[in-house]
Amino acid sequence: MSVAAPLRSRKAQIDGTATALFRAQGFAATSMRELALAVxxxxxxxxxxxRSKEEILHRVCFGLAEDFFAAFAAATTDDGQPVAQxxxxxxxxxxxVLTQDVAASTVFLHEWRHLSEPARTEFVTLRDRYEAGFRALVQQGTAAGELHCPDPAFAALTLLASLNWLPTWYRPDGKLTPDEVAHRLAEQLLGGLLFQ
Amino acid sequence: MSVAAPLRSRKAQIDGTATALFRAQGFAATSMRELALAVxxxxxxxxxxxRSKEEILHRVCFGLAEDFFAAFAAATTDDGQPVAQxxxxxxxxxxxVLTQDVAASTVFLHEWRHLSEPARTEFVTLRDRYEAGFRALVQQGTAAGELHCPDPAFAALTLLASLNWLPTWYRPDGKLTPDEVAHRLAEQLLGGLLFQ
DNA sequence: TAGGCTTGCTAACGCTCGTTAGCAAAAAAA
DNA sequence: TTTTTTTGCTAACGAGCGTTAGCAAGCCTA
Structure with a gap:
């Protein structure tokens, strides 16, 4: 039995370090030698x-895509409640999901462009399908009279937009817990800023 | 008098083409040979x-920063109206400003990280100062009772966040004019989605 | 017409890149 | 114990990188 068994496998450690570097400098500006040194x-x-530099990017991007789909499904399957809820x-x-791994989220949101085909197209398809899920919710909510917006598709787009800038400013050691951030964001986006 | 005087100077043409490439592939993944070919x-x-590859990036980033400051100043100097307005x-x-040049905006928002010091720090300082302008507005609005939010700084941050994702989805040839997009976004962010 | 700036070319510089081959030691499996 | 697999090293490959030097042709000014 080894005395100092690694907490993560080497592969997982490489993925994690690479994710942090990809986030800070971008995929193209991060070299394998740099990654090796950090590891x-x-x-x-x-x-x-x-297998390759791109394989790491592939794993990060598609891994997080799975997380987003799983979280969305778990959050919306309960049909008993109103759509707005x-x-x-x-x-x-x-x-x-965004706050759970900010580095991976940033890579997911920005670095997928460096995937080569066919992975790139596959990724975009996944992304579109995920956005369609939000769009459907907003549409149902509008149809049910729970939400008011002139254009549900536009609203869904800008709603996700509001969320996806989060990794650029969120700090895990900030004064708000992830759940508080999530709650406030939902409050602000659904309720608006105007006093009424 | 030359028959086919260039509409833009070569330098401006290079800047414009580089901006488009930086947007599509990122600064680091765009080579000078690629740029030369496109031009x-x-x-x-x-x-x-x-002078150098980075000089182009520098011009794009700081040029747009000027645009943002000018637009903000012009939009907020009229002290006669309520803060919310x-x-x-x-x-x-x-x-x-975002919609006026989507490519440049994207570079401004994402590629400034590839500036080397001291330009990078200088840029971040400008960015912070700009955000502080929005923060001050939200704070004044909240103090005046025109806006309701638990944390003005948080609200200002997520407000700008909502806007800054725009370049990733906005298409100049879409069905909404820039002014319509601006209006709807303001409406949605200030008024919220909930029917009330 | 002469001089100097502007624009563009070719060729090459030193350097870094992602990746591979070949080998050695350690760890695991038999 | 022997064998196999895993892990890591060194050295090197071909390719592409940003940039520069040196030169030629075209242009504006005098």
Whole structure:
């Protein structure tokens, strides 16, 4: 039995470090030698654990996509409640995934462009399907008279937009817990800023 | 008098083409040879018009920063009106700058990280100062009882966040004019989605 | 017409990139 | 114990990078 068993496998450690570097500098501006140094290996040694640089990006992007879909499904399957409530839960679920791993979220949101085909197209398709889920909720809510907006598709788009800038400013060590951030965001987006 | 005088100077053409490439692929993933090809020159010839690759990025980032400051100032100097109205105008002004040149906006929002010091720090300082302008508006509006939010700083942050995702989805040839987009966004963010 | 700036070319510089081959030690499996 | 797998190293590959030097042709000014 090894005395100091690694908490994470080397592969997971490489993925995590790469994610942090991709976030800070971008995929293209991060070299395998840089990654190796951060992990404590030589450049060539990385390839004992990882097939290529892009494979890491692929895993991060599609891994997070799964997280988003799972969270959305869990938040919206309860059909008993009003649509607005389910939308609120979907918002909070989205924020929770974002805050859970800010680095991975940033990579998911910005670095997927560096995937080569066909992964890139596959990713965009997933992304569109996820957005369609939000759009459907807003549409149902509007139809049911629970929400008011001139254009549900537009509203859904800008709603997600509001959430997806979060990784650029959110700090895990800030004074608000992830759940508080999620709640306030949902409150502000659904209720608006105007006093009424 | 030359028959086919260029509409833009070569330098402006290079800046514009580079901006489009930086937007589509990122600064680091765009090579000077690629840029030269897109402009119709050889790689070395670019340096007759441009000092370095980073100089282009610098011009784009700081140029747009000026645009944002100018638009914000013009939108908020009229002290006669209520704060909420001035905030609405600031939002619409921000959106107008974003939509005016989506490519440059995207570079401004994402690629500034590739500036080297001291330009990078200088840029971040400008960005912070701009955000502080919005924060002050929201704070004044809340103090005046025109806006209701638990945390003005948080609200200002997420307000700008909502706007800054726009370049990722906005299409100039879409069915909404820039002014309509600006108006709807302001409406939705200030009024919220909930029917009330 | 002469001089100097502007614009663009070709060729090359030193450097870094992602990745691979070949080998050695350690760890796990038999 | 022997064998196999895992992990890591060094060295190097071909390619692409940003940038520069040196030169030629075209243009404006005098």
């Amino acid at each position: 404590g290996l030589e450049a060539g040694s990385l390839y004992s654990h990882v 389910r939308l609120r839960q979907a918002i909070e679920a989205h924020v929770r | 119709g020159l050889e790689a070395g010839s670019l340096y007759s018009h441009v 001035r905030l609405r105008q600031a939002i619409e002004a921000h959106v107008r």
